[in-house]
Amino acid sequence: MALCFIHQNHMMRVVAIAALHLLQLQAITPGLLADTNLALPGCISKCGEVSVPYPFGVGAGCYRKGFKLTCNETYSPPKLFLDNTKAEVLYISLHHGKLYVDNGFFRLTRSKGYNMTWGIPLDDSIFTVSPFGNNFVIMGCGFEFRVSLPDVNSTDVRCTSSCVPGRHAVATDGMCSGIGCCEASMPGGGNMYSIKLASYPAGNDLTMRGQLFNATLVIVDNEWWGTDNHSILLQKAVSDGLVTSQGISGSTVPVQAKTIVKWNFSNSSCADAQSSSDFGCHSDNSYCHDHWTGESLGYICRCSNGYEGNPYIPNGCQDIDECRHPDEYQCFGHCINTDGSYNCICPGGNSGNPKKPHGCIKDVEKFSGLAMATGFGSGACLLLLTFSAILLRQKLRARKAKRLRDFFFRKNRGLLLQQLVDKDIAERMIFILEELEKATNTFDEDRKIGKGGHGTVYKGILSDQRVVAIKRSMRTIQSETDNFINEVAILSQINHRNVVKLFGCCLETEVPLLVYEFISNGTLYDHLHVSSSLSLPWKERLRIALEVARSLAYLHSAASVSIIHRDIKATNILLDVNLTAKVSDFGASRGIPIDQTRVTTAIQGTFGYLDPECYRTRQLTEKSDVYSFGVMLVELLTREKPHIYMSPAGHSLVEQFLLLHNQDKLSEILDPQVAREGDEDAKEVAGIAAMCINSSGKDRPTMKQVEMRLEALQSASTKIGNDPRTEEHVMNIPSAGQRSGNTDGSRRFSMEREILLSMDFPR
Secondary structure (H helix, E strand, O other): OHHHHHHHHHHHHHHHHHHHHHHHHHHHHHHHHOOOOOOOOOOOOEEOOEEOOOOOEEOOOOOOOOOEEEEEOOOOOOEEEEOOOOOEEEEEEOOOOEEEEEOOOEEEEEOOOEEEEEEOOOOOOOEEEOOOOEEEEEEEEOEEEEEEOOOOOOOOEEEEEEOOOOOOOOOOOOOOOOEOEEEEEOOOOEOEEEEEEEEOOOOHHHHHHHOOEEEEEEEEEHHHHOOOOHHHHHHHHHHOOOEEOOEEOOOOOOOOOOEEEEEOOEOOOHHHHOOOOOOOOOOOOEEEEEEEOOOOEEEEEEEOOOEEEOOOOOOOEEEOOHHHOOOOOOOOOEEEEEOOEEEEEOOOOEEEOOOOOOOEEEOHHHHHHHHHHHHHOOHHHHHHHHHHHHHHHHHHHHHHHHHHHHHHHHHOOHHHHHHHOOHHHHHHOEOOHHHHHHHOOOOOHHHEEEEOOOOEEEEEEOOOOOEEEEEEOOOOOHHHHHHHHHHHHHHHOOOOOOEOOEEEEEOOOOOOEEEEEOOOOOEHHHHHOOOOOOOOOHHHHHHHHHHHHHHHHHHHHOOOOEEEOOOOOHHHEEEOOOOOEEEOOOOOOEEEOOOOOOEEOOOOOOOOOOOHHHHHHOEEOHHHHHHHHHHHHHHHHHOOOOOOOOOOOOOOHHHHHHHHHHOOOHHHOOOHHHHHHHHHHHHHHHHHHHHHOOOOHHHOOOHHHHHHHHHHHHHHHOOOOOOHHHHHHHHOOOOOOOOOOOOHHHOOOOHHHHHHHHHHOOO
16 A cells, blocks of 8 residues: 555656646747747848837837937948937847947047037937946047037036157057046036037147147947956057047957937836826836936836836737746756746755755655655654654755855855954844845846945845945955955944944845945035036035044044045045035955054055055055045145146146145136135145145144144134134144154144043044
């Protein structure tokens, strides 16, 4: 009887597997019989190598109004163009509402200037050249470039490119720093731009090597420009004279300049569009998605998860056969496609997790059945063995799950985190991956809000409704993981209103994730370097400088260990809705024990802000942050960008600032708005900046001293009144340019003042 029971059990398992295979065949068959067509019936769905999905189309009746394309078959292979333009369409993304186009190159060569309109002549109600995803790149030298929207009141964005003896007229190293190449951000959302080009510098200096200014202009996708050596390839093509207005001719260089154009199906929101007779989401298994192009809100349609195709045509969203894509949808057992998803089961006689390598293990039930057939033969023994098999399987699963958690925990330096942070605190700070994926809609591209020095940042909403910023490393190398764990350890010990608050981290992914408070108002860099002539008011700049100084003084002197930020710059200063400064990005920071004043370390930081003394000696001290802070003060005073600025004489921003400060000619470099609003306070701040960027670290003030000086200026400007003790400290900050050999009274505090100061700022 036991043998019959075993045979019956085996037959039931065979029937079940056969039924599952039948379901799989039924699920696959529609995909095999119906090749999803992205275009309307009777319309071409491909031009050359580019797919043409509706609402775009070629030919009458094949496109929605405004989405007409032209397939030029005189090329081999044929090329697709936006109607009545020279912009070649490289790719159309329905899911993201983007076009990737090659708008060609614009070459300008002469000694006099240009003043003209240039861009992509598109319907502004549908298309917008992405103001966030693109930049103007102008290759060549000897010119000043200005760009603005055609509106009368539009402000312009500019960049300059100098000719330097011994250097190529066109940079060929992929850099675009103002010598042989310069970059300008987009002045706003639009398709046509007012272009002004003039010689730079004026006079005979521009005719170096007998050349007049020579500029080649292109609009490029920032991400494309910075990857796969595209910048170098494009610059070399321009330098070699291979670029024409139509593209790169006679060249084997495999590169096309790529520009992002965002589009909407309609300018209505989803809420308004769904009640309209013109609603575009015609396919089942599709949904409406509000889409921001940079200038206006509209909507696009998307296929639901588990489906792909064209949501704008009936039955356009077809089920994805995940079983045909094992690289993307892993299954190491039997894969069974279902409508909108898939199942993955272990083969007969096995159990476990078939979505992981070696996840299926031999089913103990099989062995128990064989054992019964050879000797036990009793129903009671079968129940016992079945119960034992269940317990054993649960034990194996628990052991495997623990092994997997330990693997990721060790790989992502969890042990290091426990050493750096109190264990109880570390456990409270750990998030599970599922919660963060839900918070960011599986790290949707629309949730991406920027890139920091050590990762990409996404906006998310946690289950408790907290709005957070989630940062993950761009690379899976161990040094980046160490930087993330370092940032967790640093921020977990900091509690200051001007330092971004860390909520926790996730160690369950290939690269760790950081979760910290979401600061909604961008960076200091964003607010300072706007396209208009007016930027942050002087009082706001002074207050922000004071808040950053306070945070650094705290990090250096009041935290449990002395913390050196190591990468102070305008893009790492976040501003909330009240423009309160929050110092962020501690991936490169270092803690120094109380009994030490410096450590030897590898060079890290940002060009333009990096302490030259640290660069030479590799000795990291608190004065390295003082130098970077001083550069940021210069940036606040001048509205010039330290990493790209170069004077006509070839000086960096710091060198030019110190030169003009020592010559009492600050008016030549100060932001006109600062000169008007700041008056004497601006000169005082300039003096503080000059002390901070002293080439010798020992002659720079401490951040405590800088904080006191700025606080005195802030108090005076708001007519609150000065604290005598604050004035006492300010009087003893060395003047700009003083050396350590001057009188002791000019550089050092008295014993009583040092004791008083140390009571306020314990180490």
